[in-house]
Amino acid sequence: MGRPRGFDEQAVTAAAAGLFAGRAYDGVSVDDLVQQLGVHRNSLYKTFGSKRGLYLAALRWHLEHRLPSLTEQLAAGAAVADDPTLDLLLLAAVERAPSDVEVAALVAKAWQTLDQALQRAPATPADPPASTALNALLGERLRARAATASAGPS
Amino acid sequence: MGRPRGFDEQAVTAAAAGLFAGRAYDGVSVDDLVQQLGVHRNSLYKTFGSKRGLYLAALRWHLEHRLPSLTEQLAAGAAVADDPTLDLLLLAAVERAPSDVEVAALVAKAWQTLDQALQRAPATPADPPASTALNALLGERLRARAATASAGPS
């Protein structure tokens, strides 16, 4: 009953995550989302409730669909240089988590998953804390991100 | 000639850095700055030119005045858990640097300084790349920050 949806909710969610991985939360306006995702304002608000709702959905989607394969790659020792999932997590942790408990919870869960995956990496002789491997990875990605300044001041 | 300035420019710069270390750039409004710093709008714009000007001044000030002592502590092996300088750097690197080449340059310079300081840390038997120590430190601070969710969603 009623007109069918003209967009794929999952595709939109994933695309939104791409935007949120590139710029800060406040740097992505609803107009940007409407334009880049090709979905109308009304549909966005009907489907996700609010900008924050879309953000949370995007974060959740990435954590659920992309994080598993990412952890596999990491556990296999592969270098994942520019995975957008890491960027999304980085931004979520630094910028959103301190002022949004729901984001903080999602980020904490992601850390947990990644820690477990990295601990089963090619064994090190000593026994480092479970977190050191992920810390190093995050630091590395953080620096790589800071080095990719593309646009002008504002 | 003229009425003397009613505030200490360095103190204001430092205080502004404190605000920018706590929230994202877009999350700190000019009204916030005016209110928290106790300096009038006009004075801020007269002194720093713009919000971005104040941000850059704050970042530069912290890098020039706080980073040296921070590197000393780090080189001495001290644990600097909650230094606001690190938070400011973290936020600058993740959120501002990708879209502001000037911030990116400052951040890169800070990395360089910290790398050198950390490489002279209590010698490790092997010879890790110069960056690994800092990477670990950044990762650690990143996670600590994400875990301190205080305020509600919005």
Next chain:
DNA sequence: CGAGATTAGGAACGATCGTTCTTGACTGAT
């Protein structure tokens, strides 16, 4: 073929953003 329901399209809302302007109070040098 109509009801009923849900979408797309786009204008419009109040709030807040960064920035500028106007006015008057204050200070230091002449």
Next chain:
DNA sequence: ATCAGTCAAGAACGATCGTTCCTAATCTCG
């Protein structure tokens, strides 16, 4: 004392923010 120059106080600006509302267009089902 006077004048010039700076600062303080706050109103005001246009732009943009996230969100809502209204009006068709378009689909499914009886």
